[in-house]
Amino acid sequence: MTSVETGVFPNQMIEALIKADKIRADRPLLPGQVQPASLDLRLGPVAYRVRASFLAGHGRTVAERLAEFEMHRIDLTDGAVLEKGCVYLVPLMESLALPADLTAVANAKSSTGRLDLLTRTITDGGTEFDRISAGYHGPLYAEICPRSFSVLVRPGMRLNQIRFRRGQAILSDAELAELHARTPLVDGPAVIEQGLGFSVDLRLPGTDLVGYRAKPHTGVIDLDRIGHYDPADYWEELRTTAGRIILDPGAFYILVSREAVHIPPQFAAEMAPYLAMVGEFRVHYAGFFDPGFGHAAAGGAGSRGVLEVRCHEAPFVLEHGQVVGRLVYERMAQVPTQLYGADIASNYQGQSLKLAKHFRTP
Incomplete structure (x- = not known):
């Protein structure tokens, strides 16, 4: 160093x-x-x-x-x-x-x-x-x-x-736009405003299943058990053909981004709220995106971001394509010698709508 x-x-x-x-x-x-x-x-x-x-x-x-x-x-x-x-x-x-x-x-x-x-x-x-x-x-x-x-x-x-x-590592919007022009960061138009915006997908191809809502009364989850639990015991399926759902106050949802995200090897990213003043809901921003996430050389062709959504005071209508969060990109001090997906056991490379690794794949 x-x-x-x-x-x-x-x-x-x-x-x-x-x-x-x-x-x-x-x-x-x-x-x-x-x-x-x-x-x-x-x-x-x-x-x-x-x-x-x-x-x-x-x-x-x-x-x-x-x-x-x-x-x-x-x-x-x-x-x-x-x-x-x-x-x-x-x-x-x-x-x-x-x-x-x-x-x-x-x-x-x-x-x-x-x-x-x-x-x-x-x-x-x-x-x-x-x-x-x-x-x-x-x-x-x-x-x-x-x-x-x-x-x-x-x-x-x-x-x-x-x-x-x-030191300072966050890319400005101008730098992010320049990076996207060289190496597309999403598989479509880029919404760049204090980071790379992403939207919710409520029209998944070939299915009316668009997400999951946590059930209020469930058993204990042993965090050492991988691929063990039946999703039906813990989650309600959300199905719609209308391209919208209504979020219930206090409920927790697993949804997926419409965009497939790409993190080049020389960058990392962090999920952040899009608009704090929206207030009715928030997308959980406890999320680091590692170098190589969705990167072709690391075994991905863009990976969708899973959205952990919690509704607050009032029921809220969430519609297909609504921008709900953003990714803040940062420079790496050096290119890592191991990448997400390629060199480590990565559970979520190439993911779409996906629950935590503790649940069996439906």
Whole structure:
């Protein structure tokens, strides 16, 4: 690594941080934990049930605040259930000793978001969720709130991930338009406004199935069980030929983008809200898109983005082609030596409408 390398750190630079003891862990890191542009974070052996979500705040530690809000602690060693509607704090196995010129941002992993499992990272002295200031030295914690399904967790499970960056990495709209002209980022016209806009697909070819809505009363999901659960036990199918659906307040939906997205190897992206003032619903923006997502050389020909949608105060009509989110593209400091889909076991390369990996394919 050199001081001139600005942008998001790829896997080889993350591995260099580990070797330099800038990323530390209670247990040795595992194969596959370092992703093309992020590091998976692991749950530690204990969870704390807390009264409410909180941030440490300037000059205070999470441990100090935990003493105010802890209700009871749960040993995760043999597995334990985190119940729907409750808030938990779990110390992570990884901690940081960042250089003064390095910041980090955390986010839930794709499968975590698709289970409506709100997972955010907090730090000592932190005033924002998932944002880690330059030069941070200290522990990391996951705040977990299951919102649709109760889940069974164990130490070492990876619910969230962290990216590292040096300097300014976000592409301006002009730079994004220039990149799209050289290497198409979507399989159609690009809507570029503070990122690359994407819309919802409610007219999927050859089917009237357009999405899923989480059932309100279900069994527990063991996060170690892949391809195990019958979707019908947890999800209601959404079918329409009208090109629109009505979102119910408080309900959680899995939908899919109309556009097939492409992330070239020298870039990464993050899903963000499109218009905060819309208010009636939001697309879950706990989503990192790795270099190589939807990239032809990495085994994809564009991949649709799965949309995790929650409706708020009032029923809301969502229509086919409505712009619901945006992708913010960032430069990589170096091209990763491994890409999404090509070099790692990627569950969602080439995806269309798809539930989390824990469910059997319908």
